[in-house]
Structures are given as structure tokens and as C-alpha cells.
Amino acid sequence: MSNVHVYSLFSEFDISLFKAGKHFRLYEKLGSHPMTVNGEKGTYFAVWAPSAKSVSVVGDFNFWIEGDHKLNVRWDGSGIWEGFIPGVEPGTIYKYKIQSNNNDIKTEKADPFARRAEHPPKTASVVYDANYKWKDKKWMTTRAKYNSLDTPFSVYEVHLSSWRKTGEENRSLSYTEMADELVAYVKKMEFTHVEFMPIMEYPYDPSWGYQLTGYFAPTSRFGYPEEFMLLVDKFHQAGIGVILDWVPSHFPEDAHGLGNFDGSHLYEHPDPRKGWHPDWKSLIFNYGRNEVRAFLISNALFWLDQYHIDGLRVDAVASMLYLDYSREDGEWEPNEFGGRENLDAISFLEELNMTVYKNFPDVQTIAEESTSYAGVSKPVFLGGLGFGMKWMMGWMHDTLEYFKKEPVYRKFHQNDITFSLTYAFSENFMLPLSHDEVVYGKKSLFDRMPGTEWQRFANLRLMFGYMFTHPGTKLIFQGGEFAQSSEWNFQQSLDWHLLEYDFHIGLQQCVIDLNKLYKTHPALFEKQFSHEGFEWIEWADGENSVLTYIRKGYKSKESVLVVCNYTPVPRENYRIGAPAELYKAGGKLREVFNSNAKKYGGSGDFILESVAVEAVPWNNRENSIKIDLAPLAVMVFAL
CATH class of the missing domain: 2.60.40.10 (Immunoglobulins)
Structure with missing residues (x-):
């Protein structure tokens, strides 16, 4: 038998x-x-x-x-x-x-x-049969309003293995320990969402999780599957959404993995010009094979269904879209129309997004896509790929390049800090300061900032203030929020001891208050993907390295005025054209945020309770205000 x-x-x-x-x-x-x-x-x-x-x-x-x-x-x-x-x-x-x-x-x-x-x-x-009773019904029935495109969406990106380690044994926290410590921390920091770098099982720690072998298994490094469920559940009970980094772009050749699975090219494309990734020395899925597409889309739905995940950040989309990605002439073959686009991958991404939103209309898919491919976050029926959001890599690059310059030279690079607004509304952009920006010799965010210690912290507070008032959703990688001074090392805990020092505590409080500002002022999120939500007052004052702009709400009818001074020179009696809607509403503006506040590590000077609007024409407006600008600071005013 x-x-x-x-x-x-x-x-x-x-x-x-x-x-x-x-x-x-x-x-x-x-x-x-x-x-x-x-x-x-x-x-x-x-x-x-x-x-x-x-x-x-x-x-x-x-x-x-x-x-x-x-x-x-x-x-x-x-x-x-x-x-x-x-x-x-x-x-x-x-x-x-x-x-x-x-x-x-x-x-x-x-x-x-x-x-x-x-x-x-x-x-x-x-063999596993998870037995977990979820307690996040309230979140799951109301999460649409927290995951929608017209609500605050501020993400804390986490590498679970290195976020915090325990004592002398240098052990990573378990899922259960993180359900206490990490949830409480993200709640304290006022982020709306957390994003985990890949937690699906992976064999090689230095890959940071981006070389997957167990697509349906949360890594056992930190505990059992139901313990990961507990972690997600605790985030939901705290009112925080959970996003997973998802990798359909490539997979490793490990003997126990998907490669050469049954003695044939089952999951990978048989043509190495389409099935081998030269950058990551890994295999590429055959997106034209029906069963492989079903495997990948089933995997995406699995995490949304079984683990109550609120969004998927899809890794390395650019590498999927183009047949010549990281390939020289002769190493790739054009598509049937003679173009460089990978038509199978494009149709896969379209079907992925349509299927996800059909089954889970209250989640988000977010593309890490670094090219100018059109319509990444536009619906498929409008000719787009169908993602909910796209990482704004151009903003990230230009902003970091600008901020590393000594302030005395910034007046020659005003365009670097304003250019993003020429295309900011072509996609639903998320502004990412991710793990990729603090590795491989790029330095930490803090270490990129020029000047004295005080100026470096002021620059970092200013950059975060500019980020939180710029159109788009936000993402900050672990450690950036308290000025981790060294590059990220996946083998070590973050330098939590830095929070013994006032400047680091001050920066952390600044990020907390920026998250609060973002969440409590609808002008900063109601129209964050529309040109209707933004208006320049003055973008061309390169001589003073000052930017002034308005963020506008929709249902709330709220507007806020943002003033950024990118030099350590205070600008006294600086006149700014006042938006008509602000003037008509009463004639006084109140300051709701100033990154130079003493509690953030600033000097505490140039803090204004309110400022009167005067009938003095300026910046092509009938009225204006006159204020003293704090050095290396962002100031935000509302009614």
C-alpha cells in the first residue's frame, strides 16, 4: 500500500x-x-x-x-x-x-x-498551521481612510535585524519583543505607517532580505509566523499601518530555492538576456509564463489576506520595465516592436495592481521606480501601471546634493531645490530618504550636512522641514529621525546611545512635531498629489537662498505659508507676499512650526507668535508680511 x-x-x-x-x-x-x-x-x-x-x-x-x-x-x-x-x-x-x-x-x-x-x-x-486570533477589527474596517491618497502618509522604514539589539549578546529583537518596543516607538514618533525591509525568508544576511527563497514564510530569525502576525496586529491596534517590501524583480540561485526547480527553467526566464540580473547576480522571473504570474500575484495577495498587510512597496521596478537595464549593447534583445520595454513585465505589473486593488481596495502599492517611465502611479485604464504611489528618486537626489553644499554656494544652486516642483504632480510621489541613501560610503544623513555641529543639526532639521512641507507622502529610514551619525550597518544596532545628547534628542522631537504638523494641517495632505495644493510665492530668491510657498487644502479650505532659509544668515525684515485667502480671513498669521526652536536644538531666536498682514504689495500680491527669518530654518504659518 x-x-x-x-x-x-x-x-x-x-x-x-x-x-x-x-x-x-x-x-x-x-x-x-x-x-x-x-x-x-x-x-x-x-x-x-x-x-x-x-x-x-x-x-x-x-x-x-x-x-x-x-x-x-x-x-x-x-x-x-x-x-x-x-x-x-x-x-x-x-x-x-x-x-x-x-x-x-x-x-x-x-x-x-x-x-x-x-x-x-x-x-x-x-509544515505549519498558524493559529492566530486577530484583534484588529477596528483598524481593518476603518483603514481605508488611513491608507487613502488624501490623508497623511508618513512612513518609518525598518530593517528588523538591526533596528535594536539586546545587550551584550547583540541579539536582534524577536517579533514579540518588537510588538512592544517597536510599536511603542513608532507611535511615539507619530509616524502613520511602518515599512519593513523584506521579511520573507532569505538565506543571506548581507542581502538585507532582497534575495528571497521563502516567499510565503516570514523569516524564522525572529520567531514564528503567528508572532509576526502579533506584531502586525499590535501596530494596527496602535493605529499604525504596515507596509512590506516585496521583491518580484529577481531571486537567488541557492540550491534549495526556485532556480532550476524541476531541472528546467521553471520560474526563471530561459533566455539569460531576460532571465539573469547582472547587478545582483540573480535570476529573473519569466513574467510571460502564466503559472509564474499566478505564483507572484498569489504571493502579493497572500500577505494582504493572511497577514492583514496594508501596502506593498515593490522593489526595483525599473529593472523589470526595461530589457536593457544594466546591460550593454548586444546583451539584450528588443521587444517585438523594436523597443527596450519588457512587455511581459509591464503587463504583469498592470495585472498585479489591478488584482490587488480589486481584492483589497483599501491598501496601497508603492513603486520603487527610478526612471521617467510615464504613468507608474496612474490607473491601468488610463494607460498607467496602476501603482498607488511612486518613490520620488529625483527629489531625493537633488535634495541631498543641495544640502551637502556649503551654504555660501547654495545661491548658485537654487534650481536644485526647486526643480522637483516642475514634475511633482506627474505622479503620486512619495519622498524617500531610505536605507539606500545611508550605505556604501554615502554617509549618514547627518554626516552629509556641512558646517559646525550646530549648523549640521540645523541643516538636518531644515531638510526634514522642507520634506514635510513639500507635496507628497514621506519616508524616513531608521536612525535618520535622531541623526544617526554613522552609516547604517545591517550587523549592528542603531546608535541609540546618541539620545543621551541634547542635539539628538532635539532632532528626534523635531521629527515628532513635523509628523504632528503633517497630520493636523489638512493643507499639507488633502491635495498632496495635485498642483491645486501648491503655489509658489517666491522661488527665485537665490541670492538669499530663501524659498516661500503655500500649501492648500481642499475640504478644509486651509492654507499654510512655508518659509525656508537655507543659509546660516538671519534675514531681517524679509518681506513675503501674503496669499489673499489668508489676508481676507483676518489679517494675522500664527507660527505653527519653527525648526529653530530651542526644544529642537535651535537658538530659540526668531520665534514668532503671530505676524500682521500689511497692505503693502509684494511678490505680485496686494498684501504682504515682514518677518525676521531664522538661520538654517523652516518656518510654517497658518491662520
Whole structure:
């Protein structure tokens, strides 16, 4: 009698959807599923391996002996091998032993759909049946208003392994510990969302998680899957959304991973011009293969469905869009129309976004896309890729380049700090100061700032103030919020001891108050993706290195005035044209934020309670105000 019973979770309709690339809940069918069949407890296994001659489940339950538990191939040409193995319970360690049709290749693979993986460097899958009772109903039923495009969206980006480590043992916090410490910290900092760098299982720590092998398993480095669920749940109970970094752009060649899965190019494109990534020395998915598209889209929906995730930041989209990405002439082949666009990847991204928003209309997808590809965050029906937002890499680059210059030279580079507004509303942009900007010799944000210690902190407060008043949503990588002075090192904890010093405490408080400012002034978020929400007062005062602009609300009818002084020179009696809507509403403006405040580490000078609007024409406006500008500071005024 066979050790594997004939059993299936697939209907004929499931198979037809799978073959067509339209089955987006494959995690309910493929993988290992503990269950009871005919009164017997055990586990149902199913794996896609169309080039296999045989597939055995091997593990600690059968001493890793091939052939004792052979799966049955389906008759319908789907390439799915399946069967029920009695007695295999949750916690069982296993892999698939796959013999290819040509008999020459045997591979031992982790389950692509495993819900849990062994702790690296071990590489096997684990039969798992998460049993978690969610307590985030309030968040889930109301999160649409917190995830929409016309609400505050301020993201704290976290690398779980290095955010904080414990004492002398230098151990990363567990999911459970983070459910206390990290949640409380993000709440204190007033961020609206947290974003985790990839938490799907990955074998190699220096990849920071961007070389995935376990697409459906949260890494076991920090605990069990339900403990990660607890972490998400605690964020939701605290009113904070959770975004996951998601990597459909490439995958590693590790022997237990997806590469050469059944002795054939199953998941990766068979043509190395499309299937090999020269930058990351990794494999690229075959986006034109229906079953691969279904695998990836199912994976995206899995995290939204099973883990209540509120958004996916999609990594390296630019590398997917272009056939010649990081390739020289002769290393790539044009598409059927002679162009450089990867048409299969483009249609995959369109289908991904349409499917995500159809099933979860209250989440966001966010593209890390570094080129000028048009319509990344426009709906597919309007010819776009369908993402909710796109990282504004141009703003990030220009801003950091500008701020590293000595202030005396900034007057010659006024265009660097204003250029972003020429295209700010072409996409739904998120302003990212991410992990990529504080590694590989780029220095920390703080260490890029010029001048004396006081000026460096003032510059950093000014840059954050400019960021939070610039149109678009916000993202800050861990450590930036308290002026981590050294580059990020994934092997070490952040330098939390710096918060023993006043300047670092002051900067942290500045970021807290900027998040509060952003959340409490609708002018800063209601029209954050529309030109209707922004108006220049004066952008050309390069001589003084001063910018003045208005942010406008919609439903609230609120407007705020923003003044940035990018030099350490106070500007006395500086006149600014007053917006008509502000003047008509009463004639006095109150200062609601000043980055030069003493509590932030500023001098405490040039703090204004209110300022009167005068009937003096200026900046092509009938009325104006006259104020003293604080050095290296941003000042924000409202009614």
C-alpha cells in the first residue's frame, strides 16, 4: 500500500485558472496543508514541477529517504504533483526531492509555498498551521481612510535585524519583543505607517532580505509566523499601518530555492538576456509564463489576506520595465516592436495592481521606480501601471546634493531645490530618504550636512522641514529621525546611545512635531498629489537662498505659508507676499512650526507668535508680511 494517499484540493476550475495565469489564491492549494482525511490526521502536499519524472517528499519523518513518499502527478497536464501523507503533523521538516525527466538532474528543493522555513543557515521547509486570533477589527474596517491618497502618509522604514539589539549578546529583537518596543516607538514618533525591509525568508544576511527563497514564510530569525502576525496586529491596534517590501524583480540561485526547480527553467526566464540580473547576480522571473504570474500575484495577495498587510512597496521596478537595464549593447534583445520595454513585465505589473486593488481596495502599492517611465502611479485604464504611489528618486537626489553644499554656494544652486516642483504632480510621489541613501560610503544623513555641529543639526532639521512641507507622502529610514551619525550597518544596532545628547534628542522631537504638523494641517495632505495644493510665492530668491510657498487644502479650505532659509544668515525684515485667502480671513498669521526652536536644538531666536498682514504689495500680491527669518530654518504659518 502506498505511503501517499490520492487526494486533491484542486478542482478542474482551479486547474484552468492556474494554466491561464488567473489563479490568485494558489496558497490555498499548493504547498503543505495539515488536515484530516477520512478520519486520519496528516498533511496534503502539492507542488508544481512539470518537468519532473518523480517527486518525493523527504524529511525528518522518513529519515530523508527518497521514494518512500512519492507524490502523484495529475492527469490534466498541469504539472502539479500532489498527495496526502498520513501522520505528518505541523512542525515536520521537509523538502521535495525532484528527479527531472532527463534523469540527469536531481534537485532537493524547499517548498515554494511553505508557510514557515527553518532558521538559516538551515534551508528546509516546515509544515505549519498558524493559529492566530486577530484583534484588529477596528483598524481593518476603518483603514481605508488611513491608507487613502488624501490623508497623511508618513512612513518609518525598518530593517528588523538591526533596528535594536539586546545587550551584550547583540541579539536582534524577536517579533514579540518588537510588538512592544517597536510599536511603542513608532507611535511615539507619530509616524502613520511602518515599512519593513523584506521579511520573507532569505538565506543571506548581507542581502538585507532582497534575495528571497521563502516567499510565503516570514523569516524564522525572529520567531514564528503567528508572532509576526502579533506584531502586525499590535501596530494596527496602535493605529499604525504596515507596509512590506516585496521583491518580484529577481531571486537567488541557492540550491534549495526556485532556480532550476524541476531541472528546467521553471520560474526563471530561459533566455539569460531576460532571465539573469547582472547587478545582483540573480535570476529573473519569466513574467510571460502564466503559472509564474499566478505564483507572484498569489504571493502579493497572500500577505494582504493572511497577514492583514496594508501596502506593498515593490522593489526595483525599473529593472523589470526595461530589457536593457544594466546591460550593454548586444546583451539584450528588443521587444517585438523594436523597443527596450519588457512587455511581459509591464503587463504583469498592470495585472498585479489591478488584482490587488480589486481584492483589497483599501491598501496601497508603492513603486520603487527610478526612471521617467510615464504613468507608474496612474490607473491601468488610463494607460498607467496602476501603482498607488511612486518613490520620488529625483527629489531625493537633488535634495541631498543641495544640502551637502556649503551654504555660501547654495545661491548658485537654487534650481536644485526647486526643480522637483516642475514634475511633482506627474505622479503620486512619495519622498524617500531610505536605507539606500545611508550605505556604501554615502554617509549618514547627518554626516552629509556641512558646517559646525550646530549648523549640521540645523541643516538636518531644515531638510526634514522642507520634506514635510513639500507635496507628497514621506519616508524616513531608521536612525535618520535622531541623526544617526554613522552609516547604517545591517550587523549592528542603531546608535541609540546618541539620545543621551541634547542635539539628538532635539532632532528626534523635531521629527515628532513635523509628523504632528503633517497630520493636523489638512493643507499639507488633502491635495498632496495635485498642483491645486501648491503655489509658489517666491522661488527665485537665490541670492538669499530663501524659498516661500503655500500649501492648500481642499475640504478644509486651509492654507499654510512655508518659509525656508537655507543659509546660516538671519534675514531681517524679509518681506513675503501674503496669499489673499489668508489676508481676507483676518489679517494675522500664527507660527505653527519653527525648526529653530530651542526644544529642537535651535537658538530659540526668531520665534514668532503671530505676524500682521500689511497692505503693502509684494511678490505680485496686494498684501504682504515682514518677518525676521531664522538661520538654517523652516518656518510654517497658518491662520
